[in-house]
Amino acid sequence: MRCEYCGKELKSDAIFCTACGKKQEKLVKKITPLFCTNCGNKLKEGDGFCTSCGAKVETTEVIDSAFVEPKQAPLQQAQDVNGASVQKEVRNSVQNIANTKEQGKQKDASSSSKKVLIIVVVIIFFLLLCALGFMFLYNNVFNSDDDRIERDYDDDEDEDEDKKDEKSAETDETTTEATTEAATEAEEKKEEVKADYDLSDKSDISIEGTFSESNSGDYIIKLAQNLSFKDGDTFLEDIKSIRIDMSDLDYKINDYASKGDIIKITGQGYTQDDKIYIKAKTVLDDEGKDIAESEELEGDYIIENSSRELLEEEDIKDLSLQQLNYAKNEIYARHGRKFASKELQDYFNSKDWYNGTIEPEDFSDYMLNDVELANAKLLKDREYALDPNGYPLDK
Secondary structure (H helix, E strand, C coil), rough: CCCCCCEEEEECCCCCCCCCCCEECCEEEECCCCCCCCCCCEEECCEEEECCCCCCCCCCEECCHCCCCCCCCCHHHHHHHHHHHHEEEEHHHHHHHHHHHHHHHHHHHHHHHHHHHHHHHHHHHHHHHHHHHHHHHHHHHHHHHHHHHHHHHHHHHHHHHHHHHHHHHHHHHHHHHHHHHHHHHHHHHHHHCCCCEEEECCCEEEEEEEEECCCCCCCCEEEEEEEEEECEEEEEEEEEEEEECCHHHHHHHCCCCCCCCEEEEEEEEEEEEEEEEEEEEEEEECCEEEEEHHHHCCCCCCCCCCCCCCCCCHCCCCCCCHHHHHHHHHHCCCCCCCCCCHHHHHHHHHCCCCCCCCCCCHHHHHHCCCHHHHHHHHHHHHHHHHCCCCCCCCC
């Protein structure tokens, strides 16, 4: 075939002239694809755009066999070649369309995946923005309010603590002042109040009360009323009992006196461990007699130790009915009881130790100690065991 412009001999399938370079318009035939490469829609020959998606249709240029000059080969061979070429072009076109459709599907799938991915990213970004916004609001609005309230609360607490500290300091100061004033008043009171006994001059004092013993075995004289004592700078008040120091005497008080007996002690007083002691020089009974001397009188009592020692049946088994009665009343007579019976009154009036001061109706067994109560009962039981009517007084 020859170029339609310059007449240059060309190959049968040449589209452009190798000499002048112009396109062989009469030789080129444009073939419309059977299907749209974008959506796969079936096309008609001559369609410039897809009737479905509107995409431009890309045509395929092939040599039109009608304008190709036949070579010396037989006509049938030329036609076969041209037909084979056309079929080949058609198959290639169909294959390209199929490939294009597949690529379109892959592109659509890829496009859909990208759209989904974009949507997910947008949603995540939106959620992050929401979270950040909430955190911002919480930190700058709610938290600030809470902090402000907490700060106000802390300030209130600090203020309360300061007030408490100030109040506590004022209270401590007031307490200290009150304590100082109380101590000063106490000292002034000690100086102003005169003690019942001043032991500083080491002079003898006389103390009267009831005889007793402490749990540790110390002799004690219990006072009828509380007393106060001063010994140098030591001032002791409301003293209820005084300990007896018998180191200067050669006998024991409980050998001659029982618990509850009234005694009077003369001696020198002193203080030790905030306790008052009296160093006895004399110990007198309730009649003013030395207890050691008065108890030594022989034959003046039926039973001498009935006021301080528990009696037993063996001790009174030889006493007569009269002696049992007299010995029983002898316990009462030691405490100054008077008797309605003339016989008993005359008998005890004859005793040097007797000093009747209490009328019979005024006397009470509470004046007796435990030993005396037990001995009086023993003597009475023995008396009425010998005679159911007891000893007949005044007969």
